[in-house]
Amino acid sequence: MSPYHHENPPLPRTAARDVRLLPKAHLHLHFTGSMRPTTLLELADKHGVHLPEALSGGEPPKLRATDERGWFRFQRLYDIARSCLRTAEDIQRLVREAAQEDARDGSGWLEIQVDPTSYAPRLGGLVPTMEIILDAVDAASRETGVGMRVLVAANRVKHPLDARTLARLAVRYADRGVIGFGLSNDERRGFARDFDRAFAIARAGGLIAAPHGGELSGPGSVRDCLDDLHADRVGHGVRAAEDPRLLERLAERGVACEVCPASNVALGVYEKAEDVPLRTLFDAGVPVALGADDPLLFGSRLADQYALVRSVLGFSDAELAELARQSVRASQAPEDVRKEMLSGIDDWLAAE
Structure with a gap:
């Protein structure tokens, strides 16, 4: 049965240890894409938004974004879902439920990614939007116990000047919970170097750089992220x-890849889960942080990624524990939170 049918789907139990009890950090989760399908239906009804069958039919939509038409369809569905987030209360609900889902999946730390320009027209502008999002993050973190921070992401298909505006905004809120700056959308459009000034602004303000790369485009896209x-x-x-x-370069520099196996398959990057080259990255010593990307559209959340890696890619529990450690080390969690989570990972692995 699809994860769309209930909020807390059973995971395959191919080993004694429950992957939901494995402490982990979640570093690749998009804002609107974190929404529960039931919440989308309720918000669409509340605001009078007509949802296409792909979003209302009770199953994850069939997606394949390896050509422009496929990516356009994916982006259109995402935009329709985003249009259902119209009030501060909607934002608060989305963030609270994202934290609740992560708490159920064993995540002790969540870095959620958002482009505030997408919500600003309905929320009174960029600054009010950031205030609403960060207040919601603070409240959800207190309620669920999941440490939460925000990564502000620019849109690759918009003008680089827009990215610089967002970078300055992100730096302005670095002391309120913004920890990084990203670049999302179709990496086949535009060049990473066009956004180098925006990332320089973010770095100068103490933020980490976490752009998308090496998904729909090949290894050159990853090199551009590193070089530019x-x-x-x-x-x-x-x-x-x-x-x-x-x-070798990624491993030597300790640059983590935020790998999202389910979305790689859903978008047609790989034909089937067995083809996702996580083992290649892992064996090469590249740090990996598993992520759910957009559960709303791909139908699986964080613990499901660990379950898939165990059952399909053959990772042992010791290797799953190491993936969890790598996610914690790649995060911006404070040192005390890291120590607690790493200790919990050791306890999970030691349990019979």
């Missing part, structure tokens, strides 16, 4: 597996 944007982490990055020298 000085990436500390790379969103996805799986296509780096096609270039052994690039793998």
Whole structure:
């Protein structure tokens, strides 16, 4: 049965240890994409938004974004879902429920990614939007116990000047919970170097650089993230597996790839889960942080990624524990939170 049918789907139990009890950090989760399908239906009804069958039919939509038409369809569905977030209360609900889902999945730390320009027209502008989002993050973190921070992401298909505006906004809120700056949308459009000034602004303000790369485009996209944007982490990055020298570089520099297996398959980057080259990255010593990307559209959340990696890619529990450690080390969690989570990972692995 699809995860769309209930809020807390059973995971395959191919080993004694429950992956939901494994402490982990979640570093690749998009804002609107974190929404529960039932919440989308309720918000659409509340605001009078007509949802296409792909979003209202009770199953994850069939997606394949390896061509422009497929990516356009994916982006259109995402935009329709985003249009249902119209009030501060809607934002608060989305963030609270995202934290609740992560808490159920064993995440002790969540860095949620958002482009505030997408919500600003309905929320009174960029500054009020950031205030609403950060207040919601603070409240959700207190309620659920999941540490939460925000990564502000620019849109690759918009003008680089817009990205600079967002970078300045992100730096303005660095003391309120913004920890990084990203670059999302179709990496086949535009060049990473067009956004180098925005990332320089973010770095000067103390934020990490975490652009998307190496998903729909090949290893050259990852190299561009490193060379032009000085990436500390790379969103996805799986296509780096096609270039052994690039793998060595990522491993030597300790640049983590935020790998999202379910979305790689859903978007047609790989035909089936067995083809996702996580093992190649892992064995090369590249730090990996598993992420759910957009559960609303891909139908699976964080613990499901660990379950998939165990059952399909053959990772042992010791290797799952190491993936969890890598997610914690790649995060911006405070040192005391890191120590607690790393200790919990050891306890999970020691349990019979």
